[in-house]
Amino acid sequence: MCTTCGCGAGEVRIEGHAPAEAAVPAPEDGAHGVDGRTSDAREAAPRHHAPPSRRHDTARHDHGVGDPHEGAEPVRSHAHGLSRSRMVEIETAILAKNDRYAAANRQRFAERGILALNLVSSPGSGKTTLLVRTIERLADRRPPVPLGVIEGDQETARDADRIRATGVPALQVNTGKGCHLDAHMIGHALDHLQPADHGILFIENVGNLVCPAAFDLGEAAKVAILSVTEGEDKPLKYPDMFAAAEIVLLNKIDLAPHCDVDLALFEENVGRINPAARVMMLSARTGEGMDGWIDWLMTRRDELLRERLARLDAERAKILAALGEG
Amino acid sequence: MHEMSLCEGILQIVEEAARREGFSRVKRIRLEVGRLAGVEIGALEFAFDVVMRGSVADGATLEIIELPGRALCFSCGETVEVADRLDPCPACGGARLAPSGGDEMRIRDLEVI
Numbered sequence: 485m486c487t488t489c490g491c492g493a494g495e496v497r498i499e500g501h502a503p504a505e506a507a508v509p510a511p512e513d514g515a516h517g518v519d520g521r522t523s524d525a526r527e528a529a530p531r532h533h534a535p536p537s538r539r540h541d542t543a544r545h546d547h548g549v550g551d552p553h554e555g556a557e558p559v560r561s562h563a564h565g566l567s568r569s570r571m572v573e574i575e576t577a578i579l580a581k582n583d584r585y586a587a588a589n590r591q592r593f594a595e596r597g598i599l600a601l602n603l604v605s606s607p608g609s610g611k612t613t614l615l616v617r618t619i620e621r622l623a624d625r626r627p628p629v630p631l632g633v634i635e636g637d638q639e640t641a642r643d644a645d646r647i648r649a650t651g652v653p654a655l656q657v658n659t660g661k662g663c664h665l666d667a668h669m670i671g672h673a674l675d676h677l678q679p680a681d682h683g684i685l686f687i688e689n690v691g692n693l694v695c696p697a698a699f700d701l702g703e704a705a706k707v708a709i710l711s712v713t714e715g716e717d718k719p720l721k722y723p724d725m726f727a728a729a730e731i732v733l734l735n736k737i738d739l740a741p742h743c744d745v746d747l748a749l750f751e752e753n754v755g756r757i758n759p760a761a762r763v764m765m766l767s768a769r770t771g772e773g774m775d776g777w778i779d780w781l782m783t784r785r786d787e788l789l790r791e792r793l794a795r796l797d798a799e800r801a802k803i804l805a806a807l808g809e810g
Numbered sequence: 811m812h813e814m815s816l817c818e819g820i821l822q823i824v825e826e827a828a829r830r831e832g833f834s835r836v837k838r839i840r841l842e843v844g845r846l847a848g849v850e851i852g853a854l855e856f857a858f859d860v861v862m863r864g865s866v867a868d869g870a871t872l873e874i875i876e877l878p879g880r881a882l883c884f885s886c887g888e889t890v891e892v893a894d895r896l897d898p899c900p901a902c903g904g905a906r907l908a909p910s911g912g913d914e915m916r917i918r919d920l921e922v923i
Binding site: 568569570571572573574575576577578579580581662663664694695697698720723724727755756757758759760 | 812815816819820822823827831833837841846848884895896905906907908909914915916917918919920921922923
């Protein structure tokens with residue numbers, strides 16, 4: 485399987501279709517073209533998901549981002565005594581390609597004022613129910629908050645169906661044998677979903693507390709969700725994920741009296757792994773604690789929009805000055 | 811973590827370098843892996859042999875340079891070296907540490923023919 489697009493195995497499906505059937509992205513999107521080479525991206529698209537050869541032929545495997553090492557230090561070679569072997573300097577992060585796709589997604593979110601959140605958890609922590617309840621609460625807000633959801637699961641479109649039942653646009657990505665979403669899948673998903681500007685995009689990652697930690701999707705923050713039935717020591721057992729999260733939601737607190745859990749210990753253990761993380765306790769089922777979470781979401785979305793506005797104002801001032809009308 | 815797909819990532823980078831640099835065989839690959847990168851070295855070595863089979867790096871030696879983990883201690887404010895995310899601060903014994911380095915996963919260089 486290809487680290488960054490999973491397409492080597494040909495098993496990634498977006499809404500049940502292989503990404504090859506993706507609509508050609510509108511040129512203004514920049515599609516996956518990090519450097520604005522949109523036409524390249526579009527030309528590359530059909531070849532990209534051609535049936536995989538046994539070995540990954542990276543020449544055909546152009547995702548339209550250009551060479552991930554473009555602009556990198558050219559390799560230096562030096563002779564090694566009489567042997568014909570030589571050293572080639574690489575200095576490239578193994579996940580560099582994913583990181584470039586993530587940067588492209590991040591730029592896309594920034595240009596459209598979209599707060600993208602990567603929701604990570606174990607299977608069964610209540611992510612989808614939490615999302616449905618969150619959507620229901622945000623639905624009444626005026627002015628309305630545009631919402632979108634990308635659902636990642638190994639198989640089935642059940643989660644996306646649950647979200648769509650709320651009226652919010654959702655897209656299902658099935659990772660096949662893959663254990664996580666990566667930034668390239670998200671790029672494809674964005675082409676399909678076209679989330680509305682100035683809203684919130686929830687990306688529900690595959691239920692897995694290990695691998696998704698390493699794959700930046702271009703999100704503003706990772707939100708880790710943990711349920712009280714999973715045990716207070718879970719943050720210690722899966723530290724990478726909790727270290728990467730900006731906020732940890734402890735869900736199902738309505739069950740706490742029934743399962744002898746120490747809620748303070750949950751919080752303490754998160755603090756041991758990630759002292760900067762914010763911990764919120766809530767129950768998606770009863771609604772307890774949901775207000776704090778909704779406030780956090782709206783605060784983050786508004787901050788992002790204000791930053792965007794400040795940038796636009798600055799640009800406007802520059803343009804007026806250039807026109808001599810400042 | 812997904813060591814198999816990390817190896818696929820390594821192979822991609824190596825094959826791109828092979829085309830660019832015009833070499834046909836890789837004798838040795840040197841990686842830099844941080845102590846806090848979440849990479850299981852044993853699993854990586856196992857996956858490496860399997861993934862490199864039939865490629866320019868078939869039979870290549872994998873050399874791993876481990877980089878130390880670093881963390882900022884919220885109790886004493888020092889940046890300290892740690893081997894594990896759960897280690898207490900070696901300076902003050904504090905338990906609240908935020909990792910600040912050691913999550914690298916990088917190919918340093920290749921010995922090629």
